[in-house]
Amino acid sequence: MRTRILTIVSGLFLLAAPLWAASDPANDDQKTLYALGLALSQSIGTFSLTEAELDMVKSGMTDGVLKRSPKVDLQTFGPKIQQLQQARLALVAEGEKKAGTAFAAKAATEKGAVKTESGIVITPIKPGTGATPKATDTVKVHYHGTLTDGTVFDSSIKRGEPATFPLDKVIKCWTEGVQQIKVGGKSRLVCPANLAYGDASPPGSPIKPGSTLIFEVELLEIVAAK
Numbered sequence: 001m002r003t004r005i006l007t008i009v010s011g012l013f014l015l016a017a018p019l020w021a022a023s024d025p026a027n028d029d030q031k032t033l034y035a036l037g038l039a040l041s042q043s044i045g046t047f048s049l050t051e052a053e054l055d056m057v058k059s060g061m062t063d064g065v066l067k068r069s070p071k072v073d074l075q076t077f078g079p080k081i082q083q084l085q086q087a088r089l090a091l092v093a094e095g096e097k098k099a100g101t102a103f104a105a106k107a108a109t110e111k112g113a114v115k116t117e118s119g120i121v122i123t124p125i126k127p128g129t130g131a132t133p134k135a136t137d138t139v140k141v142h143y144h145g146t147l148t149d150g151t152v153f154d155s156s157i158k159r160g161e162p163a164t165f166p167l168d169k170v171i172k173c174w175t176e177g178v179q180q181i182k183v184g185g186k187s188r189l190v191c192p193a194n195l196a197y198g199d200a201s202p203p204g205s206p207i208k209p210g211s212t213l214i215f216e217v218e219l220l221e222i223v224a225a226k
Contacts, residue, residue, distance in 0.1 A: 100148055138165065141178070141218060142217075177189040
């Protein structure tokens, strides 16, 4: 526990006490340090800090960097860091699940949409003429993944290269949903959180805890049938 807290604090530490007044980075060193700040911000994104709360975090880091007397006892309040993080994650997950439920309910009313017993909403976009894969198959697909607000979190289409996956090694929504698509076909999958990443938030991803995920998936090929 102590090691985990120190890891968080040491990461935050680097955000404190800039060597120059805040402004647009002007040279490569400043741009690199600014990029470092962006990267570190991802490690504390799960706290969902307000600007005022971030100022308090900066205050603590500045005191630590400059070896000033701390205003609180780290041994007392350090363990509360994880508690705060968990509480914030729970609030975010609750909001995301409400938004996801509403999105899925609307998607289920669209023409051709089918809602499975597990809760996936599958809407055909283009019919396929080939075989359908089994859960043990490896498939080649093009896909475009978004959140309910339209934010793109992953896309083989944007990368310009299809992806190949074993269907039993991906999120449950894909394992079930892609089996409903024939080769050459394309469908939209609305994946509830419990069939995606649940209350987890993949590192470096805009996917929040409790997020419903939307995928447009085109099945190009069954690469390896077992």
